[in-house]
Amino acid sequence: MKKMRLLVWIMLYLFVSACSPSTDAAKESKAILKKDWREIEETTKNKTVRMYMWGGDTGINRYMDDWVAPRLKKEYNIALKRVPMDAPEFLKKLSNEKRAGKDEGNMDIIWINGENFKNAKNNGLLFGPFVNKLPNYKKYVDAESLDIQYDFGTKTEGLEAPWGKVQFVYQYDEEKVPNPPQSFEELAQWVKENPGKFTYPDPADFTGNAFVRQLFYESSGNVKNILDNGYEEDFAQKNSVKMWDYLNEIKPYLWREGKTYPNNLTELDRLYSKGEVYMTMGYNEARAEKLMKQSVFPATTRSFVMKSGSLGNAHFLAIPFNSPNKEGAMTAINFMLSPEAQLTKLDSEFWGENMSLDPARLSAADQKKLQTIKRGESVLPAETLKKYLQPEIDSEYVAWLKENWVNEVVQNK
């Protein structure tokens, strides 16, 4: 019994004693940001950098493990450890660590954008601003462009460095859809003529929300209206009438008569791969390439964008406030922003995703290289994509659309 009592006391002691927070952390962060770049690179030798990122794509994982990691090891002697974890999960971990006053965590780089960035920023979970320290950022990134200054309406303020850019496109099977629609109007027409062959994911899903969001742009006349207005519930309500009408109008002609929707993009892709529906959609204009190579998608898959516009956004790399190796994280991020790393990423062999760098700032040799990279037949020409590119709006709209869709569309019988 005595031993037991002792144990209880020890436990209590640990509880209490561990609560004292340290104040050196903030100072230390400032000191790191004062160092010049050479010093930062110097201090990273022989250390580990842990990168937390979504791990559901074999191509992306292979790019990190087989291409980035060995080069970081060779050139900087940094051991890069990729930890597959979803952003909401690692942010939960991070915010708990913040609450518990843990100044030395174990995450060095996190891959985020949109709402996740907003949450991380608003809760003080990020280190920085650090991007202006990175030589490759200063040299190759167009820091003035809106899609890098704003991440879903939230100012990035140097807390995250752009890693890549993607654009929203629709995929279709050329064999079954000889003339893909060019506008939402034509899409509605097509859906009615081909009942059961189209659907979109639940807007609680990232992709489903983007689909609805584009409709919202059209419903409110112009994306500029939304951007100028910022987030306002009244505005959203007033300008969404057309959108809900549209969605309700096509509902009976959707897959399963619109009684249920795919829960996420994976499910929609599966329906498409089995031929249950004839179209799918998603961010990353080149996403179909890999899936075609794996025979998941039919080889006759092509893509299109709506003439009314296609959403594009950037995704970013950031450093947690309690990263134990901030210098290493910066060095690794700088490397991932190098033209070499970005051009390799563009290759469909690995990832097939657009660079975050400004092509005009690349060296002549790299520009040539860029032109020779063939992204694949299902990818639209760069000019077309650029022509219809539209920015993202405040991430509050994402939540608003998600919630109201249930009331306006699902429950509307």
Added chain:
Amino acid sequence: MKWFRTSNPYVLLAPAVLITILLLGYGIVMAFLESIKYYNQPTLSVYRELFSDEIFITSILYSLRIAFISTILSILIGLIIVRSLYPILKDKFPKLIAWMPMVFPHFIWGYMLFLLFSQTGYISSFLNGMGLIKLPNEFPVLFKDSFGIGIIITYVWKEVPFVILMLLPVYEQLSNAQRELVYTLGGRRWDVFWHVERPYVFPVMLETFFIIFAFVVSAYEVPALLGATYPKMIPVISYEWFFGSDWTKQPYAFAAMFLLTIFIVLIVFLTYVFTRKGRIHLSQSSGSFHDLKAENSKYSRVLFFTMLGMTFLPIFILVLTSLVQRWGYGELFPSSFTTRGWYEMLWHGSKFTEAIYTSLGISLLVLLLNLLIGLPAAKGLAFHIFQGKSVVETLLLSPILIPSIVIALGVHLTFIKLGIANHWTGVVIVHLLPTLPYTIKVLRAGFERIGKRQEEIAVSLGAGAWGIFRNVYLPQLIPSIRSVVFLVTVISLGQYFLTALIGGGEVNTMAILFFPYFQTTNDAVIASFSILFAMIPIAVWLLIEGVLRLLIPKQPR
């Protein structure tokens, strides 16, 4: 070992109770505080809002309905199988077959059934190939339907083996003499069930009912995978609040799950209070093993082969899927094969080996701790009646009645402060939560069957504590320990969320390495992983089986 022999139930139960309180207590308090937003101004507005929200109410009723139907069906089917098949299932391999579906995590099982039964699934495709149906949508909508048929099918298919695991030990040691007595007195089969079996079976069935019910009503993976857009089950809604982009919604997740927790724990507590007297200890068995015989052998053989089919059909489909590259709808044979799935998985090389070792190490440690804490606690519950027993029983069962997101926050904060977050020790300790209740449950039933009398005789003959444990209890507890080994490894291996949060990426188990791939569209990759994942608990099971053979003097036969 003095500890083990002591007759003070409080001492026997102390480690288990302490661990449970330590892990749960702070978590629940934190969850409640979060749900009333204590950091701003404490308010019950979240609860008020939930109760006036039509979607939430619909969702609660929907969840309760699905949980109730799945649980009742699982228990009835499990009971029928055990009653008719226990002589067959007594053997190691038939038992392993009956338990097999348990080695697959729930969402993998759901995914397999989806491959089989969706409108473009294998069965529909086969029927089309045979010319029996023309279009996929002529096949009935079983999955992602608004009634939740797909969810129910998955749960029943998956929980029946668990019911078998819980009920089998009871039937294995039921007295045949009593049965014959009932027959001699002119009783029928129903009388036998009612008078001989029910008193022993009923308490176990009741507990099994609560365990399954609590699990189904609060588990996220299956409804997230197979559910319809509307209505959604409560756990799906709560997870969206919890992990969603709008962090101000978190209190709603805590509130919803907190309500659910209170509801279940209260019912379980009341049940314990009311059934305390009804719980009968099987005295040292007057029946013996070898005169067990099935009541109806032809019928039981059919049943056994049905069970065999139900176990192996999805597994067969999984193996096939892992090798298929393209298999068009309506084609009787796949048009091309691939080893890509296996390649993708094994390509991980060193990471992969590390994950296997980590998983094995963690599950063995968890198992060891489970036995060390569980054996005395189970003995204490089995042989003693004491003040506050119902409270202790409820407390010890509660970790599996409480959804993990409720306690995750509190546990994580505690572990960070104790310095065991981001470390394997933290992971091992947190894995005790979902495993210890099962261990205690199963071992307690084991002790109750053995009874106290043998120990008393052994003591009077001068046996020491270790001797008693090794010669009296251990050999007779083997069936229970076998179940514990199986359950604990399966549960520990399948833990994703708690491992990710507490392990924080430092502890890379199989679940951590491979769960992300469930977001790929490539079926071959998912299927290959699922197979490998399921092989680990089987390997552990065989390993322990070997150790047990060496350790135990001889099985009494």
